[in-house]
Amino acid sequence: MWSRHARRRAAATTAAFTATVGDARELAEPGGSQDAVVLFGPLYHLTDAADRRQALGEARRVLRPGGRLLAKAVCRFASLPDELYEGWLDDPHFPDVQRDLVDGQHRNPDPVGRPEFFTTAYFHTPDGLAGEIDQAGFADTAVYGVEGPGWPLRREVGRSRTGLQRGCEGQRGGATPQQRRAVLAVTWPTCRRGTAALRDGHGREFAHSLLELAGT
Numbered sequence: 001m002w003s004r005h006a007r008r009r010a011a012a013t014t015a016a017f018t019a020t021v022g023d024a025r026e027l028a029e030p031g032g033s034q035d036a037v038v039l040f041g042p043l044y045h046l047t048d049a050a051d052r053r054q055a056l057g058e059a060r061r062v063l064r065p066g067g068r069l070l071a072k073a074v075c076r077f078a079s080l081p082d083e084l085y086e087g088w089l090d091d092p093h094f095p096d097v098q099r100d101l102v103d104g105q106h107r108n109p110d111p112v113g114r115p116e117f118f119t120t121a122y123f124h125t126p127d128g129l130a131g132e133i134d135q136a137g138f139a140d141t142a143v144y145g146v147e148g149p150g151w152p153l154r155r156e157v158g159r160s161r162t163g164l165q166r167g168c169e170g171q172r173g174g175a176t177p178q179q180r181r182a183v184l185a186v187t188w189p190t191c192r193r194g195t196a197a198l199r200d201g202h203g204r205e206f207a208h209s210l211l212e213l214a215g216t
Contacts, residue, residue, distance in 0.1 A: 024055040029062045037063055039071040043129070047105060047122040056136035068215050069138055073124040075145070076104050086116075093117070104128075140215045 006019035022028055024042035037059040046052045059069055079100045088094045093110060095117055100106050104123040111119055124132075126143045133141045 025051055025058060026054075027058045027062050031061050032064045034062045034067060035064060036068045036070065039069070041072070043071055043132075044074045044121045044123065045119075047120060049132075052122070052132060053136065056132060056138075060137050066215065069133070071129075071133065072146075073129045074106075074121060076101065076123045076125045076128075078123055079106065138215060 007021075010017055010019035020028070024039065024046070039055065039059060042055045043052055046055060056069075056071075059071075063069065077100075079095060079097045083089055083094060083097060093114055095106055095108055100123055104125070106118060106121045106123050108114065108117040108119055110117070126145075130141050130143050
């Protein structure tokens, strides 16, 4: 779906880019030809470590000296807040959170019937993500936590299900501008400080997704 959409946009006469379907593990672009590479999908859809290493190696190959990599991953602990906020604690069909925590291998037992449980994927720890990037030969890596604990504020009052969402009760259209500013004010300083800052007082990581920025 997204590839079709990108090709349609690229076909517009005003578009400043081209779009083709390819494989992140085997890019068609020549070496040293790109100013930046964006990986929004391969690092969590490729569940085998060897495939992720190959994709990162290809990104490194096509980047020119001084080029930048922007890569997104799903946090190892993403299933836990989803289970809590969505009210799925007693749902027998929800994916095995324990497996997610142990090895990061997320599996949806019914991807067709329950697509809201996400698809087959690999969930990184912040240190694991940084390690994979570093091992691929990148430098000056930085991990940022995104989609953190403030994302339930986007909900409308009619969708609030649990006590964890009481901050949204009485609101229509999700969080107020003041609440959004407050969430950003407290999360921005912490999301830039690495793994330790992505944990709460009990050692649980609270970032839902991770963003990695690295250079050649």
